[in-house]
Amino acid sequence: MDNKKNLSKKSIIIIFTVCIIFALLITSVILIIYFTNPVRKFKSNLESMNIEAANEIYSNTTKYTYKKDMEEALNKELNNILNSFIDEKVDYTYSKEKLESLKKLSNLNETINETINDLEKIKESKDYFSKAKELEQTNLVEAYKNYTKVIEKDKNNYIIAQEFIKNNTNNVKDTVISDVNNLIKNNDYIGAKEKLSDLNEYIKNDTTITNKLSEIEEMSTKQKIEKYKNEQEVTVVSTRILVQSSQYKSLYPDMIEVVIKNNTSKTIKDYQVSILGYDSNNYPLIIKKQFGFFNDYEFIGNGEGVNIMPNDTFGYNKGYSLAEDHGISKTIALVKNVTYYDGSTWENPYYPYWLEEYKEKPLH
DSSP states (O other): HHHHHHHHHHHHHHHHHHHHHHHHHHHHHHHHHHHHHHHHHHHHHHHHTHHHHHHHOOOOOOOOOHHHHEEEEEEHHHHHHHHHHTTTOHHHHHHHHHHHHHHOGGGHHHHHHHHHHHHHHHHHHHHHHHHHHTTTOOOOHHHHHHHOOOOOOOOHHHHHHHHHHHHHHHHHHHHHHHHHHHHHHHHHHHHHHHHHHHHHHHHHTOHHHHHHHHHHHHHHHHHHHHHHHHOOOOEEEEEEESSOOOOOTTSOOEEEEEEEESSSSSOOOOOOOOOEOTTTTTEEEOOOOOSSSSSSSEEEEEOOOOOOOOOOOOTTTEEEEOOOOOOOOOOEEEEEEEEEETOEEETTTTTHHHHHHHTTSSOO
């Protein structure tokens, strides 16, 4: 009987020991798996900002599910950084530096760059919000404009901005339209259109604004064209057909002479001039060059390395050679663009309107 009891005790001890060993083995395996798991290592290095090590782990990982878990961990970290800035727990500089550090995760730069872009947009939104708050009591219209630029991702400020917009839209519209009406009374249709177009950008789909824009469109365009015409940096003084010889046209072809004047304080290096030709009855003609087959109603003449000093003229007794049978009696011209020696350029804003008025149409 004692032998049976002893045997039973031994069996229990053996089974217990085996269970302990088995449990230890399982625990060891779990711990090995845990501590060698690349996702855990990646997260740990990400939290400690050991980005180079995290990048190496990600690069060396081949298992798809592990990579997705790492990407999810990164997205969580990126959202934390962004939300901390949105909630003003950290400032812009800290957030930007942290995101820039994460760019060492070279294989995940696209996601990080997207977050950096979001950070920049939110910072800009916060700046607009601050500016709007400053202007609320002194300039309602400018405050309103700044509030319309607060974005939804800037969630706390966005709620306040939208409330302000809702409560002040009619006041802002009435204020601007009153200013527009005063400009119209003073015959400033360009200024009136600029104000209305600006208003139309931040109060969209408003019939009062669009109807008012339609009303003044024709007059504002006329004033704009006249303004462009009168404020040209370089103007055409005269243009004519320069006859070099009445007998030997092939050797001494007729030329289109265009004299221009530099109205600026800068020196002209190069320019282009647009020329249109007409017959004796003032009807348009295709301009036939002496050489070349690509003729058109408009001829673009080039002036290169001309060195026209401020307030000087250029172009007398020189020009662009024509075919013998050109048939042109009259010409008109306009400077299209200019390059100055200081590197700046000028594109004549009057040019497209001038061309539309005169090209392929009788001279008037």
